[in-house]
Amino acid sequence: MIGSIFTRIRPYALPLAVLLITWIVIATITPSFRGAGSVYAVLEGFPLVGLVALGLAVTIIAGELDLSVGSMAALAAAIAVLTSPAGLVGSVLIATLVGTALGALQGTLIGQLRINSLVFTIGTLILLRGLTYISTGNAPIMIQNIEMTDPLLDRYWIFSVSSIVALTVFMLVGLFLSYTRWGREIFAIGGARNEAIAAGVPRVRPLTSSFAISAGCASLAGALAATRGGSAAPQNYADLLLSGAAAALLGGISLYGGRGTVFNVALGVAVLTVVATGLAARGSAASLVQLVTGALLLTMIAIEFLAGRLTLRDTVFGAGLRRNSRDPTDTDD
């Protein structure tokens, strides 16, 4: 019994330890970062960075990587502001659905063309950014009826509407990944693609669903942030890819593919947000946050590597290596 509990929590041990240490360090050096207020601040990291990290993590689990999430969030933000006459819920829903549809299309194309997702999404990253500029007319746009966004600004103990929405999505994606056939397929195709396909897992459907989730989460993140702030600017959210990827990897989502859960993502987002809000509360610049994030990320992958769990061959990049050289004796390390 105790053994099985240990096996269950083992994947979360390292990120959990990092979270505890950073939380204690930050709370010690930042007097204002204590109590319910600090929990609220950390949960506020989930609607933007958290959702993007969640979507990215799903593509990493599928053995791919979606570089276009930042542009997708910016496009969804613009759509949410443009459709604001449809009401708060309506505009966020429309933006999220459009994003999810675009993501499904992107995933289907990647699956059908069998192209490396890094290569494909670097193009759509630029393309979607262009569409964002076109839809906003190259300038920041505002929501006319600004009172409609008031519900988003209310705080309920340690929650806000945005963080409740984000946590609900975390739960739904977690249930989808663990308990549905389509979700299990994402793990299968990310863990051992050729074997999974040989065993009858479809090649395209898991990619369609994982890229749809990734784009959908990024869109929801952009739409929530835009409606909350009442505006959208075409150049926004380019940094989301970095913080989202950093959060997913900090939480222990394995670059192997096929491994990791939403709890990993949640832990990573919490670490990143503790660092960001804690340092911001001390008056430190955003650049110091980047510095600490970079150092944490490097430490994390070094530990994971030294633990012998991470090899290049088993990542999204390794899939390309294998495919490219079609040689059974090709065993790079």
Add this chain to the structure above:
Amino acid sequence: MIEPEKAGAVGSSPLMRAEAGGRLVWLPLAIVIGLAAVAIIIAIAVTPSFLTVDNIRAILRNASIVGIVAVAMTPITLSGNFVSLAISQSAMLAMVSFVAMVGAGWPQPLAILVVIAGLIVVGVLQGIVVASGLNPVITTLAAGAIIYGIVSEITGGGIVRAGDYLISWGSSTLVGIPIQVLVFLIFTILVTILMSRTVTGRETMLVGANRATARISGISFTRVTIVSFAIFSIGLALAGILNGAAFNQSTARSFPNLTIDVIAALLVGGTAIQGGQGSPLRSAGGALLIAVISDMMVLNDFSTGGRLAVQGGVVVVIVVLLDQLRRRRVVGS
């Protein structure tokens, strides 16, 4: 463009081998040149001012910074280490430190040497980490965050100026050719010769094409990786110095779009993300093609959004086309 083991893998007769190998070399290059030719013909047809000396000079100047870095990064991609995600930050580091040194009264040749040496140290450090087996994309992602964080902390987010020591040569020309274009040209020739005519270059191609074979042949992955990171760093240093000399000032936010532009140029040029196929010359061609297309759109009054959307669309179409050709070749033979 030496692909020994690949030529051996396709076809059964020596004739077929030669044919397949030959087509592999010229086909992607022909596509890029063909597309560039079509773009230029359309440009001349619809834009009278396209074929003027001033405009051609502007295109070359716009292509040169991205081109230098894309050429410099090609060995990393060829060696199977994918791409760096620290491009913007590293070039910014070079630019800020060059301007700061000149501003502090250092003689310019000394400042140039120190910047190049410093960048090589930073690059080789990343190379060592990658060579020891850590994922190159995540390592450079973390390194970029750390570099940006450190430079921002030191500069306090402000503008670094060369002050009284104005750098005069940054916007000068030699027989009508801007200095950036000259550096781009010479650097491209040197790196191309290095990759195609020297042992180091051929080893890099082999390591990227088939790491297992390379290792059995006694080629050190560590050495190849470190050398390619050193070449990359020289290109980054040159880009930073050239822009520093042109603008006489810099901030930690310089080169905001360089990472994406450089990766796009490299992929559009037809260098395979999996390594082993491509050349620095193609990356230079990719940078020129993108510069011609965006210049054409500027002359025809496209908005920012329209330009980005077309550029992204072109990147998607070209990388898909090249990928399909590569696959057909492997499957077909």
